[in-house]
Amino acid sequence: MVAAHSSSQSSASSEWISCLDKRPAERSSEDVDIIFSWLKGLKAFEKFHPTLLYQICLYGYYENLEKGVTLFRQGDLGTSWYAVLAGSLDVKVSETANHQDAVVLCTLGIGTAFGESILDNTPRHATIVTREYSELLRIEQKDFKALWEKYRQYMAGHLVPPYGVMETTSSNDRIPEKEKVSSNALCSVSKNKVPSEKILRAAKVLRNVILSQAPHMIRDRKYHLKTYKQCCVGTELVDWMIQQTPCVHSRPQAVGMWQVLLEEGVMNHVDQEHSFQDKYLFYRFLDDEQEDVPPPTDEEKRECEEELQETMLLLSQIGPDAHMRMILRKQPGQRTVDDLEIIYEELLHIKALSRLSTTVKRELAGVLIFESHAKAGTVCK
The missing domain is CATH 1.10.10.10 (Winged helix-like DNA-binding domain superfamily/Winged helix DNA-binding domain)
Incomplete structure (x- = not known):
């Protein structure tokens, strides 16, 4: 379902938007926490792995566009990846260089992500125009590529083919078997x-x-x-x-x-x-x-x-x-947002980690693994 959001509705979330408006290097750990807390409650990101979502909080930008704004045109070289937070956008395609004869192929609603052609610098396959007032989260090409290289297994399920089909990629691109731990x-x-x-x-x-x-x-x-x-x-x-x-x-x-x-x-x-x-x-x-x-x-x-x-x-x-x-x-890829919050809260009480930043502690929450050894003197490899 596509929902329309007015400017007054978006103003209620001004705190996290102001955090997203800062350059990534200027965001404090508190800013990132505010963004994370807001985004994890949005339909657009409800299926994103918490580790990936936290990285998006570090690199994403907020954009709001009025009705009828062309985000990019078919044939353009892309510079950003987008996710729809509110509103909707029309996907238009043309068989000629004249964009006036473009027809609407489909409509992108809340929760849709698009623009992954920036991974291999291929031209945009369609023209994207806002159908109504819309709010987007944008990630620049260099940052999106860095996220893809590091978190490919988490991102593939949110991208369209060929990027989103893990079964057809090379064995190097697949999730390692050690992460597919049985229950x-x-x-x-x-x-x-x-x-x-x-x-x-x-x-x-x-x-x-x-x-x-x-x-x-x-x-x-x-x-x-x-x-x-x-x-x-x-x-x-x-x-x-x-x-x-x-x-x-x-x-x-x-x-x-x-x-x-x-x-x-x-x-x-x-x-x-x-x-x-x-x-x-x-x-x-x-x-x-x-x-x-x-x-x-x-x-x-x-x-x-x-x-x-x-x-x-x-x-x-x-x-x-x-x-x-x-x-x-659990393997890191199987942990929920609530799981990571519980681990993070526990890390706050560990004195040895007191000097670490909030960002680092949240990163640790996503990768820590529990081990127990029954015999004293066990050597871990």
Whole structure:
């Protein structure tokens, strides 16, 4: 859907626009943070990887154009790449050198990116004219080329062929296999690990209270003609936990608390393929892995309900670390904007990094990888 934006609407965002109006070398880390916070909420950039979006904040410029302005003509050599923030633009093509006979081929709406022909200096394939008042983000050719060389794997999905078709490029252009980590790597931490007595008890408390209060949450479920025995849904578990205690303030916090159980192996994804996620994914308590497990007695249910708040407090204390480990085990290209914000917030509390700028810390948030080694004296290569 293409939405029209008036000049008065754009004035509400004057702070981030004034930051974009500065030359890149003049932008402070605070300016970049303001731009990033605004852009990540716009439809035009909702699918951009956070690392790429942050780089765009460093190099982009803001432009607003009235209706009927020609951005460039068919046959021109390009100097910039563009993304549509608001408004719409007509794409016109002509079979002759006379642009007066150009016909409208299509309309570019919010979220459209165009102008990637600057990568190989080919002439513009069409004339672009604003259909209404429009707001654009522009990146100059030299900066766009630098971004392409460094972040090609993130950018390809937002460009038209031939730049956007990763499958047809040379093997050097493809995302390395080491970045295509299967989800098994994210949950393998629980394998062969003996859970602590506290976490074993915590899992039993949560399971028995669920069976007492909401037994429908643990049941057989079908998906793609396959039946999964006695399992729960991730989103339902998050909903339930938030309702149980005031010490859980957000869904990400609840995700971290459930992740503690997965790390300890007292709860697992039904196919051992995922860490805990706030999605329609199936998880199963360790007690339900066995068949014909007797239901908890009324006395057991009562005891568990009495222990529930203490259990929640325990998990709320160790959940953030589990959540952080889960995020850091993801490959950088798989991290969300929220993931990067959580890592960044953690980096702010590390004294050894206190002298680093905000920009550097945000860069670190995008590339840090978590490793753990069970044996002392392990040499990392």
